[in-house]
Amino acid sequence: MAERICRALRDGALEGEHAPALTIKDSNESPFGSLLFNHVLSQLSSFIVAQKSQSQGIVLVALSRGPLYYEQLFKSKGNNIASSNKWIKVLDCCTDPLGWRSKLMESGRIASLTPGTSTRANLYKNVKDLNKLLLAIVELGKELVEDGKGRFAVAIDSVSEMLRHASISSVAGLLSNLRSHSQVSCLFWLLHSDIHETKAIAALEYISSIQASSDPITRPINGQRANSEKLPFLEQNLRGGKIHIRFKRRNGRVRLMSEEFCIEQSGIKFTPISSEAEMIAQSLVPKVQFNLELSEKERNDRAKVVLPFEHQGNGKTIQIYDGRKSPNEDRAEIQYTSAEKVQTVTDSGRGEIIYFRDSDDEMPDSDEDPDDDLDI
């Protein structure tokens, strides 16, 4: 399922339509968003290097982790960094997002840039101005694609960081402008859902076309559990989690998928989920008054009822009850009580038909002769 996301990003945007946009969400209980982001990034970059994707390059807006981190990430994945200038450009918004460091350098307070800063990255110093950020992204993207018609992908390391500096409407404006830009092939970003208001998260979900959220495998019941009992849950939740994906398809339907993943040395491994999918259908359709379905227990009971016919169809000899107990009968007796009720006594394995006639409810009037109403 996670490959579907990567394939959707690889295939990119159709002509005249918005680019697909992926939100990767995580929370404190399942903090694997950045690992998922790395996974998607490395998958997409391998598609790009193999020239199988619509986009010819990625513009990575690094807000929470610096360009050095990504260089090491690509090195560990085996991607060739020497040629990486051709397919990836990093917009470094992490080293000096508000321009303070350069101001300090100008005034001579600090000597030089800290060693180890990648010289390949493009430094961006004004994260608060999202219009300029948009222009910077587009410019970098255009450098990646030589002719004017090629497309590039955009990865934003953390929209949560962006929301620290700018309002939700300007971030939403930036993302939707990127989506509708004719040269952007696909777009994905990371979001930490606990630190934002629901309005901000709802707005970002409104803009994105695919949402992947990382959830813990098990949630301990809140309240009375002692800390020691929570440990196994915590351990389990730190080793992996579940990923829930919502795909907005072009025909207007929503595709829901779930998978489990576990964190390994080399990265993330996805496995299909073992438990059954939840039922969503009930809430959409108006409630129905009649329950026509039989539960499992009811079905079994129905199968066990011995019908009051002579021939039961199971090959045994026909036994017709004639009012006398025959000596062969070892089982419980079949009683026929009054004419109004038909009832079979249950064995441990037999079902029961209980029939109540409506006329049983009427109390017979002892002092009235029903024939008095006749008027002949």
Place this chain on the structure above:
Amino acid sequence: MAGNKPRVGSFSRNFTAASNTISQIPGLKHGPNGTMFLSSGILDLDKILGGGFTLGSLVMVMEDPEAPHHMLLIRNFMSQGLVHNQPLLYASPAKDPRGFLGTLPSPMFSKDEKSRDRDAEQEKGLRIAWQYKKYFEEQNSEFQRDEKSEYCNDFDLRKPLERHFYSGQQIDCIRLEDSADLTTFHDRCSSFLSQTPRNDRNITCPGRIAIQSLGAPQCDFADKECDMLSFVRSLKNTIRSSNAVAVITFPPSLFSPSFSKRLQHLADTLVSVKAIPDEDKELAKLLTGYQDMVGLLSVHKVARINTQVPTILEATTFSMKLQKRRSLILECLNQAPIDGSSGSSYASSGSCTGSSKTGALDF
């Protein structure tokens, strides 16, 4: 069953000479209580609402953040206006609203592709008792209208609207982002509406306003709920005294519940669209025709102007289907069995056009 036919009393309105011109203006139709109707562009929706959108009313569509179905409603609405040469004002939060005009569907004109044919086929296997045949005569007379001046066209969503419909038209496209607190946008709407005033002497061509995704997150006014409320309220007041219909879509999931409720109360006609999950086995078992469905449409309120009698619909939730991937049809949900307020029980997957037709045959 009352169906969707308006109650006709023994009084009938004495139409003045000026109103005779209405029958010559395509796209306008008389409604009950002295109102006039404008087509929504979707045949089934017109039938559900009892004739179309009432002139002078405000229609609001509640979007589902996961599905673009409100775009279908807006597209058909705008195309119908262009086909009937009605002035149009369109606003959206996109950078280039004019680009949206290129996605408007084209009307289907050729008779053999008409969706009405499916109804004709259904009747062949049905033997009608002789005294009920007179009810069918009414339906046949509708087919003889000239296609060009049809009240509501059937739109082919795969074909873009032809160029000649755009030329010579008054089409204003506005970017919602340009208006920081909606005042400039409001002024544009007012000036547009002043061109279609309402008076008894001469009926001008009715106007259409389509506002898509009011309050989308990229607009600056998206968190200024009071400004948006006062804009919608003043728009509603202006529209009441003009010959126009405004359709506004908004995303209620992005608003606070009280604001969303206020917007819903402001609407004269309120409709919501909902997405359905893909490849859901439970839904496929519950609903027939699940494969063709793209979404659900619910009608919450129908405009009633000049009357105190509310419209009570037989069914409020309809499934949206794309017939042959071309035209949008709305059908009652078919699930067995029902409780009284939802869906039709008679298990035939006929469209709502079918159910209102057989209303005369209900025993």
